[in-house]
Amino acid sequence: xxxxxxxxxxxxxxxxxxxxxxxxxxxxxxxxxxxxxxxxxxxxxxxxxxxxxxxxxxxxxxxxxxxxxxxxxxxxxxxxxxxxxxxxxxxxxxxxxxxxxxxxxxxxxxxxxxxxxxxxxxxxxxxxxxxxxxxxxxxxxxxxxxxxxxxxxxxxxxxxxxxxxxxxxxxxxxxxxxxxxxxxxxxxxxxxxxxxxxxxxxxxxxxxxxxxxxxxxxxxxxxxxxxxxxxxxxxxxxxxxxxxxxxxxxxxxxxxxxxxxxxxxxxxxxxxxxxxxxxxxxxxxxxxxxxxxxxxxxxxxxxxxxxxxxxxxxxxxxxxxxxxxxxxxxxxxxxxxxxxxxxxxxxxxxxxxxxxxxxxxxxxxxxxxxxxxxxxxxxxxxxxxxxxxxxxxxxxxxxxxxxxxxxxxxxxxxxxxxxxxxxxxxxxxxxxxxxxxxxxxxxxxxxxxxxxxxxxxxxxxxxxxxxxxxxxxxxxxxxxxxxxxxxxxxxxxxxxxxxxxxxxxxxxxx
Numbered sequence: 001x002x003x004x005x006x007x008x009x010x011x012x013x014x015x016x017x018x019x020x021x022x023x024x025x026x027x028x029x030x031x032x033x034x035x036x037x038x039x040x041x042x043x044x045x046x047x048x049x050x051x052x053x054x055x056x057x058x059x060x061x062x063x064x065x066x067x068x069x070x071x072x073x074x075x076x077x078x079x080x081x082x083x084x085x086x087x088x089x090x091x092x093x094x095x096x097x098x099x100x101x102x103x104x105x106x107x108x109x110x111x112x113x114x115x116x117x118x119x120x121x122x123x124x125x126x127x128x129x130x131x132x133x134x135x136x137x138x139x140x141x142x143x144x145x146x147x148x149x150x151x152x153x154x155x156x157x158x159x160x161x162x163x164x165x166x167x168x169x170x171x172x173x174x175x176x177x178x179x180x181x182x183x184x185x186x187x188x189x190x191x192x193x194x195x196x197x198x199x200x201x202x203x204x205x206x207x208x209x210x211x212x213x214x215x216x217x218x219x220x221x222x223x224x225x226x227x228x229x230x231x232x233x234x235x236x237x238x239x240x241x242x243x244x245x246x247x248x249x250x251x252x253x254x255x256x257x258x259x260x261x262x263x264x265x266x267x268x269x270x271x272x273x274x275x276x277x278x279x280x281x282x283x284x285x286x287x288x289x290x291x292x293x294x295x296x297x298x299x300x301x302x303x304x305x306x307x308x309x310x311x312x313x314x315x316x317x318x319x320x321x322x323x324x325x326x327x328x329x330x331x332x333x334x335x336x337x338x339x340x341x342x343x344x345x346x347x348x349x350x351x352x353x354x355x356x357x358x359x360x361x362x363x364x365x366x367x368x369x370x371x372x373x374x375x376x377x378x379x380x381x382x383x384x385x386x387x388x389x390x391x392x393x394x395x396x397x398x399x400x401x402x403x404x405x406x407x408x409x410x411x412x413x414x415x416x417x418x419x420x421x422x423x424x425x426x427x428x429x430x431x432x433x434x435x436x437x438x439x440x441x442x443x444x445x446x447x448x449x450x451x452x453x454x455x456x457x458x459x460x461x462x463x464x465x466x467x468x469x470x471x472x473x474x475x476x477x478x479x480x481x482x483x484x485x486x487x488x489x490x491x492x493x494x495x496x497x498x499x500x501x502x503x504x505x506x507x508x509x510x
Contacts, residue, residue, distance in 0.1 A: 053106035115340035116450035119157040137361035158340035165412030176317035208268035210290035212276025215469035222330035300428035331436035336446030385417040453500035457493025
């Protein structure tokens with residue numbers, strides 16, 4: 001769901017491996033994204049034995065080979081697939097070693113940086129022709145935007161996998177019982193938020209807003225016109241008169257940091273902001289030390305249950321998304337490509353691999369692999385999917401790990417069964433989406449392929465931004481040095497990232 005663009009992969013020796021395997025494919029720039037009108041769908045041929053495949057997944061805490069979904073897919077498709085996972089520590093180093101050894105994987109689930117590095121090194125098979133010939137299902141259910149986001153130097157080296165559609169993750173939550181105690185109304189602007197924070201701090205002797213590590217508060221940033229979706233500086237480009245400008249360079253960014261500095265100096269926000277981990281932020285709220293936090297809907301059950309355990313009469317509410325200085329409400333939404341499914345250059349039976357991956361996107365197979373059998377694992381009410389518990393959790397809790405592309409129209413509908421497993425979770429999710437409706441801003445690079453310059457500088461500049469902003473906010477460094485920070489950001493890769501972002505945007509914007 002959330003895009004995985006923060007890891008940096010160091011691939012060595014792959015160029016030599018690729019050379020040994022042969023280049024193949026069309027000249028750069030000659031490929032087009034697959035079209036939905038070509039070739040018959042892949043089908044299971046009962047008379048012909050199917051090859052066995054080995055697949056590589058991202059790390060998770062379960063045995064994929066023991067999962068109900070894995071067994072279902074083997075039975076329903078006629079292909080037997082066994083799975084390995086990357087380790088939790090140093091996954092990119094392990095991937096590098098596996099590729100250098102030409103490990104016999106049929107397909108691999110890759111993050112954006114992994115996909116980009118492996119494709120650039122020649123370790124992945126260009127799949128344009130294979131998809132055009134054998135990928136009828138995937139061509140029908142994966143959008144042109146997504147295929148464009150898998151294209152590197154004119155070729156497609158992997159199936160793009162999106163997730164739950166466009167969603168809003170976070171909202172400011174508050175102790176509503178304290179708001180009621182002092183007759184406070186929910187704020188609709190930044191100034192009103194400041195006044196609420198000030199009143200609650202003074203009246204209850206608590207932290208107005210607790211937070212940790214990340215200096216960017218996704219509910220406050222947009223009030224300055226800063227739509228840094230996903231709360232990272234390096235996915236924070238905005239369209240300004242047809243060109244992308246990173247929010248770091250927006251003059252309003254300094255105003256945002258100045259506002260946060262004011263809150264810190266008046267002790268309205270957590271004085272341990274630069275030290276707090278996520279669990280500490282939640283603890284501050286649930287223990288009654290803080291009046292509000294920015295909270296993801298997925299944390300709602302944990303937060304509410306812990307709060308009520310400590311304060312049985314407490315109430316939680318979420319604030320509406322705030323209006324900016326121009327009177328407009330902007331909410332940062334999450335969308336785009338989460339993973340890519342790549343086929344190693346040296347894999348055998350590539351045609352059969354694509355047939356298998358396409359068969360997984362057959363409507364009925366895809367649906368059951370995602371949310372199980374109707375009446376057993378899920379039920380449908382008024383067009384909405386609801387999990388049947390506990391069997392849904394027992395057998396389909398890890399189903400998303402087996403995705404290799406999704407039906408982009410229907411999967412977001414199926415997926416919502418996952419947020420209906422707990423009424424608190426459901427309520428928080430629905431409130432966020434409803435409150436944000438009509439005002440969601442999406443990263444203009446949400447469906448861009450992993451760009452080399454961004455992969456190269458992203459992590460370093462993210463840390464530079466976070467460290468610098470926290471110093472400005474806490475007073476460890478004078479705000480007068482903000483322009484020096486911007487100059488450093490630009491010189492150390494920001495300009496190159498922005499150039500790459502604009503080159504892609506100019507070629508692909510509608």
